[in-house]
Amino acid sequence: MSVRQNGEIINNNLLYNDYYKVDFYAPEITKNAKAGQFIHLKIAKLEDRILRRPFSICNVSNDGTLTILYKVVGKGTEHLSKLKKCDVCDIMGPLGNPYSPPLDDEIPVVIAGGYGAASTYLLLHNSQQKGYLLLGGRSKDDLILVDEYKKTGSTVLTSTNDGSYGHKGLVTELIPDVLAKNKGKKLRFYACGPMGMLMAVGQQLLKEGFDAELSLDHLMCCGVGACFACVIKVKANNEDGWRYARTCSEGPIFKASEVYYG
Amino acid sequence: MANLTTNLNTENHPFNEKLILKNPVMPASGTFGYGVEYAEYFKLEKLGAVVVKGIAPFASHGNPTPRVAEVTSGMLNAIGLQGPGIDKFLKGEEYLPFLKQQNCPIIVNIWGKTVEDYVEVAERLNEEADALTAIEINISCPNVKEGGVAFGTDEKLAYTVISKVRAATNIPLITKLSPNVTKIAPFAQVAEDAGSNMISLINTIPGMAIDIKTRKPKIANLTGGLSGPAIKPIAVRMVNEAYNAVKIPIIGMGGIMTGDDAIEFFLAGASAIGVGTAIFADPMAPINIIDGIDKFLDSEGFGNISDIIGQMGK
Ligand SMILES: Cc1cc2nc3c(=O)[nH]c(=O)nc-3n(C[C@H](O)[C@H](O)[C@H](O)COP(=O)(O)OP(=O)(O)OC[C@H]3O[C@@H](n4cnc5c(N)ncnc54)[C@H](O)[C@@H]3O)c2cc1C
Ligand SMILES: Cc1cc2nc3c(=O)[nH]c(=O)nc-3n(C[C@H](O)[C@H](O)[C@H](O)COP(=O)(O)O)c2cc1C
Ligand code: FES
Numbered sequence: 001m002s003v004r005q006n007g008e009i010i011n012n013n014l015l016y017n018d019y020y021k022v023d024f025y026a027p028e029i030t031k032n033a034k035a036g037q038f039i040h041l042k043i044a045k046l047e048d049r050i051l052r053r054p055f056s057i058c059n060v061s062n063d064g065t066l067t068i069l070y071k072v073v074g075k076g077t078e079h080l081s082k083l084k085k086c087d088v089c090d091i092m093g094p095l096g097n098p099y100s101p102p103l104d105d106e107i108p109v110v111i112a113g114g115y116g117a118a119s120t121y122l123l124l125h126n127s128q129q130k131g132y133l134l135l136g137g138r139s140k141d142d143l144i145l146v147d148e149y150k151k152t153g154s155t156v157l158t159s160t161n162d163g164s165y166g167h168k169g170l171v172t173e174l175i176p177d178v179l180a181k182n183k184g185k186k187l188r189f190y191a192c193g194p195m196g197m198l199m200a201v202g203q204q205l206l207k208e209g210f211d212a213e214l215s216l217d218h219l220m221c222c223g224v225g226a227c228f229a230c231v232i233k234v235k236a237n238n239e240d241g242w243r244y245a246r247t248c249s250e251g252p253i254f255k256a257s258e259v260y261y262g
Numbered sequence: 263m264a265n266l267t268t269n270l271n272t273e274n275h276p277f278n279e280k281l282i283l284k285n286p287v288m289p290a291s292g293t294f295g296y297g298v299e300y301a302e303y304f305k306l307e308k309l310g311a312v313v314v315k316g317i318a319p320f321a322s323h324g325n326p327t328p329r330v331a332e333v334t335s336g337m338l339n340a341i342g343l344q345g346p347g348i349d350k351f352l353k354g355e356e357y358l359p360f361l362k363q364q365n366c367p368i369i370v371n372i373w374g375k376t377v378e379d380y381v382e383v384a385e386r387l388n389e390e391a392d393a394l395t396a397i398e399i400n401i402s403c404p405n406v407k408e409g410g411v412a413f414g415t416d417e418k419l420a421y422t423v424i425s426k427v428r429a430a431t432n433i434p435l436i437t438k439l440s441p442n443v444t445k446i447a448p449f450a451q452v453a454e455d456a457g458s459n460m461i462s463l464i465n466t467i468p469g470m471a472i473d474i475k476t477r478k479p480k481i482a483n484l485t486g487g488l489s490g491p492a493i494k495p496i497a498v499r500m501v502n503e504a505y506n507a508v509k510i511p512i513i514g515m516g517g518i519m520t521g522d523d524a525i526e527f528f529l530a531g532a533s534a535i536g537v538g539t540a541i542f543a544d545p546m547a548p549i550n551i552i553d554g555i556d557k558f559l560d561s562e563g564f565g566n567i568s569d570i571i572g573q574m575g576k
Contacts, residue, residue, distance in 0.1 A: 001302065002302055003302075003303075004303060004544075004545060004546065042543065042544070048334050048335045049332060049334075050332075050335065050336070050337070050490055050491070050519075050539065050540075050542070050543045051332045051337060051542055051543065052542070052543065090544065092545065218327055218328070219327070219328050219329075219330055219331075221330045221337070221339070221542050222293070222295075222299070222541070222542050224295075224299045224300065224545070225295055225299045226293065226294055226295030226299040226300065226315075226541075227292065227293060227295070227330075227339070227341065227542065228315075228324060228329070228341045228344045229327075229329050229330040229339065229341065231324070231327060231329070231344070232327075238321075240323070243323065244323055244324060244344055249299065
């Protein structure tokens with residue numbers, strides 16, 4: 001059940017570089033929120049920009065605090081970064097389908113890139129089984145929430161394209177090691193990050209005989225399945241072998257085996 | 263509380279109760295899905311009517327992505343009429359069967375690549391004639407290569423498609439006009455002459471936006487239809503020109519965000535209004551607009567919405 005609610009900003013702070021963390025008081029939304037879902041935020045006082053912006057739910061707490069982690073990339077996020085305690089934003093949520101949590105005998109393996117790590121935090125935080133976070137970015141500055149993930153008891157492995165932190169290379173290159181270390185155990189894979197990374201992760205895991213839950217999104221407009229702006233290709237039983245699925249309402253979580261890699 | 267009852271009947275072609283709506287506010291086609299998507303946010307029965315996204319005889323993929331781009335005071339879209347097709351619309355539980363449970367008038371927007379396509383959807387909708395308040399013939403979508411706006415910018419083609427649909431069904435007809443013509447009045451007249459019971463306008467206006475860093479168009483289709491507050495003055499002007507040209511009721515739309523915006527359309531000559539892009543900004547927009555219209559009428563001392571239709575002074 002998703003609702004529209006005014007959320008008052010409790011705090012809105014720079015984490016590092018272009019990454020910010022904002023806490024809203026939004027109890028109607030937090031009470032139903034699950035890992036992998038998102039909110040659709042009308043950034044207050046944005047004047048001549050009328051659309052909402054989607055953000056993954058990073059964390060929620062029992063006192064009604066809804067935490068979002070965001071990177072300043074354009075007009076809306078820039079403006080958001082200037083909002084202060086007590087400013088109020090209109091929030092829709094929780095929207096979209098959540099990740100399915102790991103079963104008791106499964107080890108969760110999360111592969112995340114950039115702000116994608118915000119979407120998977122609650123998953124590992126809530127998981128009984130300690131798991132893995134494989135976190136990738138262009139450089140050290142893109143690796144967010146490393147300490148927070150460590151606190152969940154997860155093993156954090158990192159990669160950067162420039163080698164400034166952890167393995168030098170792509171995050172997908174960290175996967176074989178995890179597979180080797182966990183032979184015979186049940187693994188459950190999740191991934192969130194840039195589209196290119198998700199496509200690579202999906203195809204690599206399918207080749208290894210695993211499926212994965214990928215959080216796929218696209219430019220959104222309504223956020224609820226009404227406008228067909230946000231579509232990606234998924235396999236379908238028709239002449240073309242694919243159809244466009246709405247990432248907001250049918251996703252954002254899709255199985256790697258459902259995605260059409262064409 | 264002013265009386266917002268909206269009568270869309272015309273003297274020589276009355277449909278009686280069917281075209282009497284509890285208020286003049288309806289979503290604009292394509293911005294409200296098939297109704298089910300917003301049913302969590304408010305009861306659909308609060309609307310004057312629900313208008314669904316364009317239905318063709320066939321299922322269609324729509325355009326490649328990106329399909330939308332935000333621009334100053336509006337947005338561009340080139341969705342390209344992705345849709346389930348008429349079979350699924352009539353039978354699929356999240357489509358018409360759901361809407362029929364909602365106690366709200368239902369308007370089905372239709373499109374096709376050929377005249378025969380339009381006729382086919384209209385004929386299929388006859389199966390549900392009692393459940394439908396009207397068919398809205400979309401001859402104005404700027405984002406599909408075949409059909410769409412090609413019919414809406416040629417008077418002869420427009421006449422053919424409307425009159426053939428008219429012959430195929432007794433369901434009340436709305437013709438959705440394209441703003442992409444030099445003069446709107448002749449097209450409004452064509453719609454009236456061809457047997458349309460109402461007209462709706464405006465559809466979106468083609469535009470383009472370019473990402474200056476990648477130097478690529480922001481819409482994969484290159485152009486997209488502009489909607490939102492940016493187009494409101496054009497829409498108000500066209501509603502007024504159409505109002506001066508025809509007797510059939512007009513459903514005005516284009517950039518309506520508030521009750522006051524809606525009032526401008528009524529003064530220009532609209533009998534009802536459509537809310538599109540505003541719903542993306544706020545799903546409650548149609549409801550807030552109904553309240554805003556009511557407040558305006560009360561505060562200005564008008565008892566009925568009909569008191570202000572076409573009442574722009576000179
Ligand atoms: C399901 C989902 C979850 C997301 N989670 C996060 C998150 O946790 N943290 C985070 O920093 N960002 C997240 N994003 C991306 C975030 O929505 C965009 O960065 C933001 O909309 C940019 O807005 P802007 O006004 O600053 O940028 P501008 O480029 O000025 O925005 C212009 C328009 O494009 C849209 N847009 C631009 N970039 C994106 C993008 N990457 N994805 C979707 N829409 C975009 C905007 O919403 C706006 O409508 C998520 C996106 C989706 C779809
Ligand atoms: C995303 C989007 C999809 C649309 N799809 C349709 C459609 O399927 N059929 C149609 O007749 N008009 C469609 N329209 C046009 C709207 O119904 C409306 O005429 C136009 O957007 C102007 O109103 P607005 O400024 O309030 O949005 C669409 C508009 C948008 C923004
Ligand atoms: S954003 Fe409108 S359908 Fe997904």
